[in-house]
Amino acid sequence: MELLRGICKLICQNKARSALLLGALLIFVTFCFMYVGGNINPFYSGMSIKPQSAQINQNETTKIIKKVGFIPFYTKKDMVYESKNPGIATVSDDGIVTGISNGVAVINLTVRGITAQTQVYVTENAVVHYDKGVYIGGVKNGKRNGYGVMKYENGNVYKGSWKDDTPNGYGVMTWKNKNRYEGEWKDEQFDGFGRLEYKNSYTYTGGWLKGGFHGYGEIKWKNKDEYKGEWKNGQMNGYGVFSWYSGDRYFGQWLDGNRSGYGEFIFSRDRSRYVGYWAQNLREGYGVEYISGKLRYEGEWTKNMYEGIGRLYIDGTTIDYEGEFKNNKPVFK
Known part of the structure; x- marks a missing residue:
């Protein structure tokens, strides 16, 4: 001061x-x-390193290239390289990574508390011929382990982590027909987080369990319909939002791929809206219908029709009829 x-x-x-x-x-x-508090304000700091991932053989080296943002007055002494897996790959003070043994090593670069990270895959580069193709990569106890590439005779290619002869961990599978999966695997099945692209059908990004959609995920079909929400056993289960290319939208609960439970449906064709309960994609139970933004009907529904006790409105506020309905019509006694 x-x-x-x-x-x-x-x-x-x-x-x-x-x-x-x-x-x-x-x-x-x-x-x-x-x-x-003695630390650089992160607003003025930024850093990344390249490559974001790399593959080298044992005893080979690669250079970590730094890209440092506005971190004032830093020197070479402020740059600290570290291998989180030195048994797989080491890194020198100058950022030179050396492959030691088969596996995946995480390399960190820290400058004044700001850390960037990359992964280095180290392979033995063994070549093994199988009946269905050729494998190039890590081998342990006669089985594919660590990082490796499997080129199948049918044109499919898998690049990623292996454990005891099966894809486990992170990997990319590209089929001959250009379909592609990138993400986590467990025992040769999609498991964890991943992205599946079916070129002529849909693209799904989200959680997986034993090869099926599970947890939160987003899917977009070729016809531009899309769903964002919860999944279980490969089907829409829980809360989710489905948007049709036509403009219709549904926000609500799902059960085994069907609208079931409480939800709201907006119909684009006539600006009508339904808020209430569903069963097997049909309005079922208590619900409220709006036409052009005005209240039209509130009451009980059965298979998309007014059925049971309800109220019919003229202009959104004036009750035209209150009582029993059957097959979408008032029951006059």
Whole structure:
């Protein structure tokens, strides 16, 4: 604070130096602002390293290329490289990675508390011929283990992690017909998070369990329909939003791929809207219908029709009929 007062006093006494001193003041204030509790303010910091992933053989090397954003006054001494898996790959103070044994190593670069990360796959580069194709990669106890590439005779290619002869961990499968899966595997099945592209059908991104959609996921079909929500056993289960290319939309509960439970459906063709309960994609139970934004009917439904006790409105507020309905019509007694 005393330094700031001194600078202000000098500015007042000597106008000729005011511009220079004002510039120095701005630099000082900016420098102070960038430090919060002794650390660089993340607003002014940014860093990445390349490649984001790399593959090398044992005893081979690769260079980690840094890209540092605005981190002022850093030097080479501030740059700290670290291998989280030194038994698989080591890294020098200059960012040179050396493959040691088969597997995946995580390499970190830290500059003043800001850390970027990359993965390095180390393989033995063994070549094994199978009846269905050729494998190039890590082998342990006579089985495919670690990172490897399997080129099948039918044109399919798998690149990724293996465990005891089956895809396990992260991997990419590309089929001859250009379909593609990228994500996590367990015992040769999609399991975890992944993205599946069926070129002539749909693209799904989200959770998997034993080869089926599971957890939260998003799917977009070729016809531009799409669903975002919960899945179980490969079907829409739980809460989700389905948007049709026609403009219709449904927000609500699903059971085994069907609208079931509480939900809201908006019909684009006539701006009508239904809010209530569903069963097997049909309005079932209590629900409210709006036409052109105005309340039309509230009451019980059966298989998409007014059925049971309800109210019919004329202009959204005036009750036209209240009582029993059957087959979409009032029952007059």
